[in-house]
Amino acid sequence: MSRTTLKDIAEKVGVSVTAVSRALSGYPDISEETRNRIFRIAEELNYQPNIAARTLVTQKSGVLGLFVLGREKGEGFSHPFSGQVINGFLDGLVEQGYDMMVFKANRPPDSGSSSYIDLCRRRMVEGAFLMGLRTDDPWITDLKSSSIPIVTMDMPLAGEMTFSVGCDNVSAVHAAVRHLADLGHTRISIVNGYTQASVSLERFEGYRSALDDLGLPFDPSLVAEADFTVAGGKEAFLTMIDRTPDITAVFAASDLMALGVLEGARELGLRVPKDLSVVGFDNIDMASMSSPPLTTLDQPRYELGRTAAKILISACNGDTPPSRVLLKANLIVRGSTSERNKGKSAKGVVRQAR
Amino acid sequence: MSRTTLKDIAEKVGVSVTAVSRALSGYPDISEETRNRIFRIAEELNYQPNIAARTLVTQKSGVLGLFVLGREKGEGFSHPFSGQVINGFLDGLVEQGYDMMVFKANRPPDSGSSSYIDLCRRRMVEGAFLMGLRTDDPWITDLKSSSIPIVTMDMPLAGEMTFSVGCDNVSAVHAAVRHLADLGHTRISIVNGYTQASVSLERFEGYRSALDDLGLPFDPSLVAEADFTVAGGKEAFLTMIDRTPDITAVFAASDLMALGVLEGARELGLRVPKDLSVVGFDNIDMASMSSPPLTTLDQPRYELGRTAAKILISACNGDTPPSRVLLKANLIVRGSTSERNKGKSAKGVVRQAR
DNA sequence: CTGTTAGCGCCTTCAA
DNA sequence: TTGAAGGCGCTAACAG
Numbered sequence: 001m002s003r004t005t006l007k008d009i010a011e012k013v014g015v016s017v018t019a020v021s022r023a024l025s026g027y028p029d030i031s032e033e034t035r036n037r038i039f040r041i042a043e044e045l046n047y048q049p050n051i052a053a054r055t056l057v058t059q060k061s062g063v064l065g066l067f068v069l070g071r072e073k074g075e076g077f078s079h080p081f082s083g084q085v086i087n088g089f090l091d092g093l094v095e096q097g098y099d100m101m102v103f104k105a106n107r108p109p110d111s112g113s114s115s116y117i118d119l120c121r122r123r124m125v126e127g128a129f130l131m132g133l134r135t136d137d138p139w140i141t142d143l144k145s146s147s148i149p150i151v152t153m154d155m156p157l158a159g160e161m162t163f164s165v166g167c168d169n170v171s172a173v174h175a176a177v178r179h180l181a182d183l184g185h186t187r188i189s190i191v192n193g194y195t196q197a198s199v200s201l202e203r204f205e206g207y208r209s210a211l212d213d214l215g216l217p218f219d220p221s222l223v224a225e226a227d228f229t230v231a232g233g234k235e236a237f238l239t240m241i242d243r244t245p246d247i248t249a250v251f252a253a254s255d256l257m258a259l260g261v262l263e264g265a266r267e268l269g270l271r272v273p274k275d276l277s278v279v280g281f282d283n284i285d286m287a288s289m290s291s292p293p294l295t296t297l298d299q300p301r302y303e304l305g306r307t308a309a310k311i312l313i314s315a316c317n318g319d320t321p322p323s324r325v326l327l328k329a330n331l332i333v334r335g336s337t338s339e340r341n342k343g344k345s346a347k348g349v350v351r352q353a354r
Numbered sequence: 355m356s357r358t359t360l361k362d363i364a365e366k367v368g369v370s371v372t373a374v375s376r377a378l379s380g381y382p383d384i385s386e387e388t389r390n391r392i393f394r395i396a397e398e399l400n401y402q403p404n405i406a407a408r409t410l411v412t413q414k415s416g417v418l419g420l421f422v423l424g425r426e427k428g429e430g431f432s433h434p435f436s437g438q439v440i441n442g443f444l445d446g447l448v449e450q451g452y453d454m455m456v457f458k459a460n461r462p463p464d465s466g467s468s469s470y471i472d473l474c475r476r477r478m479v480e481g482a483f484l485m486g487l488r489t490d491d492p493w494i495t496d497l498k499s500s501s502i503p504i505v506t507m508d509m510p511l512a513g514e515m516t517f518s519v520g521c522d523n524v525s526a527v528h529a530a531v532r533h534l535a536d537l538g539h540t541r542i543s544i545v546n547g548y549t550q551a552s553v554s555l556e557r558f559e560g561y562r563s564a565l566d567d568l569g570l571p572f573d574p575s576l577v578a579e580a581d582f583t584v585a586g587g588k589e590a591f592l593t594m595i596d597r598t599p600d601i602t603a604v605f606a607a608s609d610l611m612a613l614g615v616l617e618g619a620r621e622l623g624l625r626v627p628k629d630l631s632v633v634g635f636d637n638i639d640m641a642s643m644s645s646p647p648l649t650t651l652d653q654p655r656y657e658l659g660r661t662a663a664k665i666l667i668s669a670c671n672g673d674t675p676p677s678r679v680l681l682k683a684n685l686i687v688r689g690s691t692s693e694r695n696k697g698k699s700a701k702g703v704v705r706q707a708r
Numbered sequence: 709c710t711g712t713t714a715g716c717g718c719c720t721t722c723a724a
Numbered sequence: 725t726t727g728a729a730g731g732c733g734c735t736a737a738c739a740g
Contacts (some may be wrong), residue, residue: 005717011501016727021719031725039467048468048475053717055406056608056732077444080639085430094458098476100612101455103567113403121402230643259643266645271508285434286640289584289613359733370711375735409735410716536713 004045004270012041055124064093064129065120066102080256080284082131083300085153088305089129096313101125115142116150125313129153129305133194149315151308155198156324161314164342165307169199171295172329173206174213176251176279179295179331181214184340185249185277189222191236191261193253197228203253203281217307222247228259233257234264241268248276248340255280255287255347258294262336273338283332292335299329358399366395378403387669409478418447418666419474419482420456434610434638436485439507442659443483455479469496470504472615481666483507483659488550503669505662509552510678517669519661519679523553526651527560528533528567530605530633533649533685535568538604538694539631543576545590545615547607551582557607557635576601580611586623587611588618595622602630602694609641609650616644616690627692637686646689653683669698 001032004025010017012203015034023030023038024047030038055061066089068076076082081247090100093258103119121127127149133140136153143150144159154166180188191263204223213219223241226232233252239259241247252258258280262272272292280287304327311321360378361691363369369388378385378401384392395677409415420443422430429438444454455471470493474482487494489509497504498513533543539587544561547554558577565572578594580586587606591614595601606612612634616626624630626646634641637652658681665675 006719007717016717018720018728019726020719025719029725034725046472048408048472048479049718051476052406052409052478054719054730056404056410056717056734057719059732061406066456076437077431077440078639080434083430083432083437090431090456090458097458099455101453102420103453104444105575118400122405124406125405148726155601263643285432286643287639289617289642291645361733371734372712375733376710379735385709395710404733407716408735410718410733411735413716478711625726 004042004047005050006047008040009038011205012045021039024214031345051222055056059124060124061124063123063125064098064309065116065123066100066127067116067128067130067133068102069105069132069137076104081282081299082287084123084301085131085305087307088302088307089309090305091302092306092309093313096309098126098309098313101130115139117142117146117148120148126316127151129308129312134178135198136196139233151212151312153304153308154314161312161315163321163323163325165304165311165327166199167297167299167304167329168326169202169329170206170209172201172281173251173253174210175331176281176297177207177210178214179252179333180249180277180313180337181210181216183249183277183337184342186216186340187219187247188216188220188249188251189224189240189242189244189247191207191224191226191233191250191252191257193228193257200225200253204265208249219244226252226260228300230256230260230263232316234311235260237261237264249278249337250276251279251281253281254268254294255282255284255294258296259286259290260337261354262290273336274341277337289335292338295334295337296332297329298332300327303327358396359399359404362399362400363392363395363401364402366399367391373704407649413480416452417455417477417479417482418452418663418670419477419479420454421470421482421484422456423484423486423491432639435636435653438655439659439662440542442656442661443663444659445656446660446663447667450663452480452663452667457482458534469493469565470608471496471500471502474502480670481505483662483666484674489552498568503666507658507665509604515669516664517675517677517679519658519665519681520553520650521653521658521683522680523556523683524560524563526635526685527557527605527607528637529685530651531561531564532568533687534603534631534633534691535564537569537603537631537691538696539575540570540694541576541598542570542603542605543594543598544580545578545580545587545594545606545611547582547611548579554579554607555621561605573598573680578635580614582608582610584610584614584617589614591615592616592622596600601698603632603691604630605633605635607635609636609638609648609702612648612650613640613644614692615649616646627690628695631691631694633691635683642688642689649688650686651683652686654681657681 006017006020010020020038024033026156129151131153133152133155144157146161150162152164156164221244224236226236261278265276266271280294280296283296287294287296360371360374363374377389483505487509488507492638498511500515504516506518512516575598578590580590614630619626619630634648634650637650641648641650668675
């Protein structure tokens, strides 16, 4: 393991351990000469500080925690959305000299599992970033009263030491619906995510307010709910279009669900965008590669992760960062949306396909 | 931070710190009664052991390291391949009571950066799993002589403490080429990855040996090399098909490149699979969602990660796991491959498209 | 069964 | 500018 210690260096140089510690930590109160000798020997011995020891005395580990919740199939690390967020988070924290520890947290917690906070305390983790937290998480109250800073993705928690990053979902969806309306669509449906994700509420609000602003009537039967997956999106779409075949546009609250809608439309013989316009959310890599490529709302994933790191570190340093940071999600228009086709209604196609 | 300590419990219970330590660590030499008292108080105080302190004395951190190399755009965490591997690795190690620390390693290393091993030593990391290591990595020799166990993905290292997991690329590609040949294809090209990935060599070998076994001539002009990305795959394919328009099938060494081939084919007006059959490698989520869905070689990603954890931990315990574990990649036949179309050659289509 | 002693490697007063 | 002493929280002998 960590062979060389301060003591080894001290002996070889002929000074005290204290002197070596101070020299290596960059304190000024050490003579130029001995400092150089110390550095030379340290280098020679390939000295690496034992951070466990340092942590023990300073009470700071230099570690930030990452919780990627909901790691079932297709979620968590393997979700096309997470990767870039994690990249951003990691880059942001390494830049400030921190390291990252990743925790697995089962949901629902099995009998023996500890709260996120407890997991952090054992390792003296200084702050944590939680992705994929749901409103029905059993540890929510625990998080709110945390004494170490917590940054959540997409879900504000209203605690002393809790912060959140996310996109301005309301205005983003608003823009998407407006885009659809501008193309002449009036029967615009929404395939939303499940209610336990707080983004779902915000996205619905964006949808709802856009309709109002645009003078379009709200029809509850144009609202479907799915689980953010391809299969779920497809199913929700098929059920809905069967009920209300006059839909000419759908906003899906995630690209995966939008891809599901595309699949469903294909099965029904509906041509996208000719017979049906589709807008997604996230701009995952896949979005530009489907046929047709997806019009979607681009979330600045890398930047979201980076921001989380920045907030966390600033809170660790005793500063008081904003408790909520909202980045903008930009509408990217691709091939899955177009002018409403007035000649032919999806109605006929659907009926015929059945 | 970690408020409650063994001392707190000891005082409250009226025993020595040692007794508490032993009770909590599950040693048998403690009376049933005091043990119970200790547990009760520990629970009451929500005691969490300070692992830094424990690490310092036991010289074992209970931490395994993960290096996700090549984190440029579209690589590393955001690569569609990595997620499930990481899920598997994390699950495997948590099951054994370990935690995971993720390190960022720039490539090429900037002046101040440390070797992977040094990074581990500072944190007393007991073993590490490296994904995305390339043959030209500057720290290869360092890794080979590592004193802590190292598991690499896809790249055997021939060191005392180095192990590797991966798929049997040779036989996998062999099967893919045979599949194509069975469909009547004789002009089968390969869009391989770059040479710095050791899988590329193995996949080429599989291609080469399959041709031999099938009695098909090897034509160097049917071999292209790209960077594992969609854009790279597309470009390599377009260049190649322009040179040798009689190709009727292509094996791409990654799904992303295969998707690029699909894109290129579409641009040329080549219909897949009618005019051109395409096989990918990896079976990433996207593979089943392209049109047509991709015939590909499925790598058991989750299992690969899990295996890495298993090997690492067994090596940490002083056992000697196999230095190389090869899992099988299974051919999944989907819509991108079909019988060779003898009537119409791609030749004409290509010429005409230019 | 239980307590005492002695560090793990490092940082931080406090003196010199 | 340097060194000695003490302690972070825990575990591991060694006694009793």
